[in-house]
Amino acid sequence: MATTDTELSAVMDAVRDIVPRLRDNGRETEDRRWIPDENVELLDKAGVFRLAVPRRFGGLDVSLADQVAVLTEIGRGCPSTGWVSMVWVSSAWLATLYPDEAQSEVFASGSVKISGGFTPTGTVTATDGGYVLNGSWRFNSGCRGADWNIASAIRELPDGTSDEVVAIVPMAEFTVVDDWYTSAAAGTGSCTSTAKGVFVPAHRVVSYEDAVLNTTAGRTAPETPGRRYGLFTYVTAAAVATCIGIAKGALELFLQRVKGRGITYTSWTDQSQHPLTQIQVATAANKISAAEGLQAGWLRQLQTRADAGEQPTDEEKATVRGQSAYAIQLAKEAVEILYSASGATAIQRDVPIQRFHRDIQGLSLHGLLLLSTNLEVHGRVLLGLDPDTPLL
Structure with missing residues (x-):
C-alpha cells in the first residue's frame, strides 16, 4: 500500500512547524558538537525516521522526491540537523538493499536511525x-x-x-x-x-557490487513499486536537498534582518533600499531556484528508471553526479552572497547566518559532493570517455 498524500502532508506540516525550534537550537547544536535530544525527538515524532522504511515494518516508504522535500525543510532550520537527518534517512533506504532477514532486524521498531x-x-x-x-x-x-x-x-x-x-x-x-x-x-x-x-x-x-547494482538476493520485492534507486545517485540527491535547504534558510535569515538595517558609514538607513542589496538578494534567490531546477530534472529521471524497474545508465549516473555537485555549488554561492551582504555584525555567533555560511562551506567539501571531482566524471561522459570511477 502506497503512502497516502495525507500521511506525507502530516510529516511535512510537522517538520515545517518545528523549523523555528531547530533554528533556535542552532547555537546549542554547535556548542555541544551534536544535535540536541529535543531536535531528534521532534523529528522522530514528525515521522522523519520512517520516511524510507518499508511499509511492512511500519514505515512510510515515500519516494525519493518526497524524502528530498522533507530533508530540504529540515536543512532550512538547522544545517547540522539537516545533514544528520539526511544520513539517517538515506541510510535507512540503504538497509533495504540487505536480505529480508537483516531488514527484519534493522527495521524492527519502524522508526530507525x-x-x-x-x-x-x-x-x-x-x-x-x-x-x-x-x-x-x-x-x-x-x-x-x-x-x-x-x-x-x-x-x-x-x-x-x-x-x-x-x-x-x-x-x-x-x-x-x-x-x-x-x-x-x-x-x-x-x-x-x-x-x-x-x-x-x-x-x-x-x-559492494550487489549494493551498487541493487542485486542482493533474498529480498522481498518492494510493496511500493519504484523504490529501487541507484545507490550513489540516490545518496547524492539526498545530500543536495540538505544544501538547498541551507541556502533557503540563509535567504530567510537575511530577509528577516535587512529591512530597517542601516549601512554603516553611509547615508543609507535601510539596506533593503540600496540597489546593490536588491541585486544581491535576487541573484541569491535565482541561484537557489537554478539548483532546484537541476534537482527536479534528475529526480524525475531517477524515478522514471525506478518505476520501470531499471537502474540508471552509467552516463545518467555520471550526469547526476555532475549536476548534483553543481547544484550544491549554486546553493553555496547563494549563501556566500547573502553572508557577504550581511555586514560585520553577522560574524557574531548569535547571528545564525554565519553558521549557515560555515556549514555549507564545509559540507560542499565532502568527497562525494566535491565540485571538481564530480565535474570531471560528468565531463568524461560528455566527451565519450569512460567515467573512470566505481562510485556510480
Whole structure:
C-alpha cells in the first residue's frame, strides 16, 4: 500500500512547524558538537525516521522526491540537523538493499536511525555463520545517535584476492571516539567509530557490487513499486536537498534582518533600499531556484528508471553526479552572497547566518559532493570517455 498524500502532508506540516525550534537550537547544536535530544525527538515524532522504511515494518516508504522535500525543510532550520537527518534517512533506504532477514532486524521498531559510509577502512574475516569485523571509520555523521551503523570493509577471498563489502551492525557494537572538533558542520557529531572483533552474521553483509547494482538476493520485492534507486545517485540527491535547504534558510535569515538595517558609514538607513542589496538578494534567490531546477530534472529521471524497474545508465549516473555537485555549488554561492551582504555584525555567533555560511562551506567539501571531482566524471561522459570511477 502506497503512502497516502495525507500521511506525507502530516510529516511535512510537522517538520515545517518545528523549523523555528531547530533554528533556535542552532547555537546549542554547535556548542555541544551534536544535535540536541529535543531536535531528534521532534523529528522522530514528525515521522522523519520512517520516511524510507518499508511499509511492512511500519514505515512510510515515500519516494525519493518526497524524502528530498522533507530533508530540504529540515536543512532550512538547522544545517547540522539537516545533514544528520539526511544520513539517517538515506541510510535507512540503504538497509533495504540487505536480505529480508537483516531488514527484519534493522527495521524492527519502524522508526530507525542509521549512520555509516562507503570508505572501506575496515576488514572482515570469514568465520562460522558470518564474519569478524575490525576497523575504524572517520567522519561518521550521526553515529552518536544512531541505532545501526553501515561499515564498508575489505573481504579477503579464498583465492587470495579481495573485494569490498558493506556490513550493517548495531551501533552499540562500535566504540565512538569524541574527536569531532570542526569549524563547519560542528553539530553533526561526525566522530570516529571503531569495531574490534565484532561478529556480523552473514545475512548482514552484502557485497559492494550487489549494493551498487541493487542485486542482493533474498529480498522481498518492494510493496511500493519504484523504490529501487541507484545507490550513489540516490545518496547524492539526498545530500543536495540538505544544501538547498541551507541556502533557503540563509535567504530567510537575511530577509528577516535587512529591512530597517542601516549601512554603516553611509547615508543609507535601510539596506533593503540600496540597489546593490536588491541585486544581491535576487541573484541569491535565482541561484537557489537554478539548483532546484537541476534537482527536479534528475529526480524525475531517477524515478522514471525506478518505476520501470531499471537502474540508471552509467552516463545518467555520471550526469547526476555532475549536476548534483553543481547544484550544491549554486546553493553555496547563494549563501556566500547573502553572508557577504550581511555586514560585520553577522560574524557574531548569535547571528545564525554565519553558521549557515560555515556549514555549507564545509559540507560542499565532502568527497562525494566535491565540485571538481564530480565535474570531471560528468565531463568524461560528455566527451565519450569512460567515467573512470566505481562510485556510480
